[in-house]
Amino acid sequence: MARTRRPVVARWFTDDTVPEEEFRLLGTRCTACASVFFPREDDWCRNPGCSGGGGLAEVPLSPRGRVWSYTDGRYRPPAPYVSDPDAPWEPYTLVAVELAAEAMVVLGQAAPGVRPADLAVGTEVEVVPGVLNEDDLHTWTTWNWRPVARDEREERS
Amino acid sequence: MNDIAVLGAGMHPWGKWGRSFIGYGTAAARAALADAGLDWTDVGSIVGADTMRCGYPGYVAGATFAQALGWQGARVTSVYAACASGAQAIGTARAQILAGLADVVLVVGADATPKGFLAPSGRERPDDPDWLRFRVLGATNPAYFALYARRRMALYGDTPEDFAQVKVKNAAAGALNPLARYRTRVTAEEVAASAVVADPLRLLDICATSDGGAALVLSSMDFARRHGRPDPVRVRAVSTVSPTYPKSVLDLPDIATDSAAVVSPAPHGFRASIARAAYEEAGVGPEDLSLAEVYDLSTALELEWYEDIGLCGTGEGAKLLREGVTALGGRLPVNTSGGLASFGEAVPAQAIAQVCELTWQLRGTAGDRQVPGARVGITANQGLFGHGSAVVAVR
Numbered sequence: 001m002a003r004t005r006r007p008v009v010a011r012w013f014t015d016d017t018v019p020e021e022e023f024r025l026l027g028t029r030c031t032a033c034a035s036v037f038f039p040r041e042d043d044w045c046r047n048p049g050c051s052g053g054g055g056l057a058e059v060p061l062s063p064r065g066r067v068w069s070y071t072d073g074r075y076r077p078p079a080p081y082v083s084d085p086d087a088p089w090e091p092y093t094l095v096a097v098e099l100a101a102e103a104m105v106v107l108g109q110a111a112p113g114v115r116p117a118d119l120a121v122g123t124e125v126e127v128v129p130g131v132l133n134e135d136d137l138h139t140w141t142t143w144n145w146r147p148v149a150r151d152e153r154e155e156r157s
Numbered sequence: 158m159n160d161i162a163v164l165g166a167g168m169h170p171w172g173k174w175g176r177s178f179i180g181y182g183t184a185a186a187r188a189a190l191a192d193a194g195l196d197w198t199d200v201g202s203i204v205g206a207d208t209m210r211c212g213y214p215g216y217v218a219g220a221t222f223a224q225a226l227g228w229q230g231a232r233v234t235s236v237y238a239a240c241a242s243g244a245q246a247i248g249t250a251r252a253q254i255l256a257g258l259a260d261v262v263l264v265v266g267a268d269a270t271p272k273g274f275l276a277p278s279g280r281e282r283p284d285d286p287d288w289l290r291f292r293v294l295g296a297t298n299p300a301y302f303a304l305y306a307r308r309r310m311a312l313y314g315d316t317p318e319d320f321a322q323v324k325v326k327n328a329a330a331g332a333l334n335p336l337a338r339y340r341t342r343v344t345a346e347e348v349a350a351s352a353v354v355a356d357p358l359r360l361l362d363i364c365a366t367s368d369g370g371a372a373l374v375l376s377s378m379d380f381a382r383r384h385g386r387p388d389p390v391r392v393r394a395v396s397t398v399s400p401t402y403p404k405s406v407l408d409l410p411d412i413a414t415d416s417a418a419v420v421s422p423a424p425h426g427f428r429a430s431i432a433r434a435a436y437e438e439a440g441v442g443p444e445d446l447s448l449a450e451v452y453d454l455s456t457a458l459e460l461e462w463y464e465d466i467g468l469c470g471t472g473e474g475a476k477l478l479r480e481g482v483t484a485l486g487g488r489l490p491v492n493t494s495g496g497l498a499s500f501g502e503a504v505p506a507q508a509i510a511q512v513c514e515l516t517w518q519l520r521g522t523a524g525d526r527q528v529p530g531a532r533v534g535i536t537a538n539q540g541l542f543g544h545g546s547a548v549v550a551v552r
Contacts, residue, residue: 008293009283035403036416039286047420048402068407069311071303071355077295078276080288094300096407103417105407107294116356121311132293142293 003139008132012039013143014060016129023129024060025106025143031055036102061106064148065097067123068105072116082133082140095145097125111146124148159438161254162381162389163550165193165374166513169267171338171367171500178208181370181506182218182267183225189263193374194384200374201259202232204250206242206266206505218505222265232259240452241397241540242266243371243508247548248395250375260380266505267370274298275366275504287410287541294412298454299363301409303355306457310357313472315460319479320362321348323456326484327492331499333485333525338367339499348456362456367501371509373516388552390519392512394438396547400427410541428465431545432537436467439549443467446489447531448518450511452538453496463491466537466547485526493518493526508546511536519552 007013014024027038030045032054037046042056076089083089093110110119111128119125130144167188169181182205190197203226205218219235232253236245243266250262274297282288290296309315328343343361351360381389403415405422425433436442443466451462460474468489469477477483483491494500494514497507515534517523523531531552538546 009289033419035419038413038416039289046402046415049420069304069308071300071307071357073295073297073300073355074353075274075297077291077297078274080277080281080292081295082292083295092295094294094296094304096304101418103405104403104414105405106413107290107296107407107411109294121308 003134003137005139005141008140008142013129016141020128023127023143024063025127027059027061028056029059031057036104038104038106062099062101064124064126065099065106067119067121067125068096068098069121070095070110070116070119093119095119095125097145108143108145111144114146118147158393159255160378160391160393161251162376162378162386162391163373163512163516164195164261164376164381164384164386164389165189165191166516167192167372168336168510168513169370170336171369171503173338174368176269176368178267178269178368178370179221179225181269181368182222182265182372185267185370185372185506186222186226186263186265189372189374195261195374197226198229200231200261200263202234202250202253202262204234204236204246204262204264206246206264206509207235207237208268208505218265238544238546239541240502240504240538241508241544241546242505243510244395244397244538244546244548245544246509247373247375247392247512248397251392251395254375254377261374261376263372263374264509265370265372266509268503268505269368270366270503286412290410290412296409297355298409299355299358301407302363302455302458303358304407305461306358306455307356309457309460313475315457315475317349317357318345319460319475320358320456321345322478323453323459324348324361324498326478327453327496327498330485330493330526331495334495334499337495337499338365338501358455358457364454364497365501367503369500369503369506369510371506371513373509373512390516390550390552392548393441393551394435394547394549396431396435396438396545398430398434398545400543401430404543408539408543426465427543427545428461428537428539431539431547432466432535434545435535435547435549439551441533441549441551445533446535448489448493448515448528448534449491450494450496450514450534450536451491452507453492453498454502456498459492459496462537466535490528493523493528508536508538511538512548512550515548515550519550
């Protein structure tokens, strides 16, 4: 039986069936004070100086940012992280990314194969769709950060 | 002055003893009462710092300790603020004393911890950031410590060798503390030879989780005088501040910081604001300190605290360490107890244990790790989700 693709958290990122370059993290923006929230706030604006009365509208976050810091997980994390206890542990890389327009730092796992040695504070990265884990019924999807290809960086700079 | 007196301090040794937290807390409470020269029946209020008990969200500790000591009808309070629970317990006790609700308050925190990474307790909770960071990212506590460490390396030129020297320093102090769990000196080579847990941090850079218990007997200054303690160690400030919006530093269990695009962040980060509030209330500054106990969940984080409690400027923590300023015998020893590096963390007990160390140092009874002529000390710590914790004690 085919697995159903499901986001690990609903409404945190766009459908991953769109072309990769259109994939985005989704936050919300207060229509009164323009503050942006990720993870999304859907009920109330958290800016204590906001005059209130606004709503919270869904907004895609910037697709690119620069590495604020990074690390990896050399040991298997405890549940609720899902991993196969019978398979040897494969470290994953964790990246904190600074988004300039939002002036915020967002964590995420790096795309498969990206190691700490491939990164530096300040490296330009982009958000891409990823798979967190699979079970009998579902492929659980997530977001990953991936270094922007070198030729593309040079092209843009 | 809103001073209160520290009449008694007591701890159960930290370790992995395999017993219930109740026994550790009760032993610490009895030691603190004996140190104060008071009976449990003299206590008008007991405040317990809560442990995560039996995997259900029943965090009650105050009544558990009161029952173990023998029900005597005291006012009871239980508080939970993760690593800052102990400071909240002390803050609660102080408020009761200053409000005249109680003359003598017993504060107790104790924990029995599982092996390995601290993890959220059971069940699916997709609306809980602490659950989500494990489910979505596998982001353990050491992963966050490693993010700070790597950033320090990139911004300030700190090195893994600097981090190792924090462990070497704290292990040397812990070797002199009979209450510490780890009592052997550690070399930089041993740190470098330990396994990487979360790049760039190694096993010996990261604090363990431990069993332990700590207690304080606190009273009004009037009661202390009547009790024949005219010059006790005094708690002069308790800071339990929360962050200000936008919080621009990624703290565990955050998946993202607040956005600073619309509102500018405060000039000082959350950790620095914790100490500043304590200094302001106490009417002292970092230049007045004799010693400090800070929360070295990792070696690199201790350097961060040097800057946050004002011992040096931003990025200068490693320099202070290299100059020996913060070692025993230095100008301003930090973590004279041996710190979390030598104790391991017993969450609800740890902030209370920090104040126990200040108490013994300020009394001049800290033995081989005594800071000569100690007059002013600060503790600093931070609890999950934004709980500030700092105590200034003076003699």
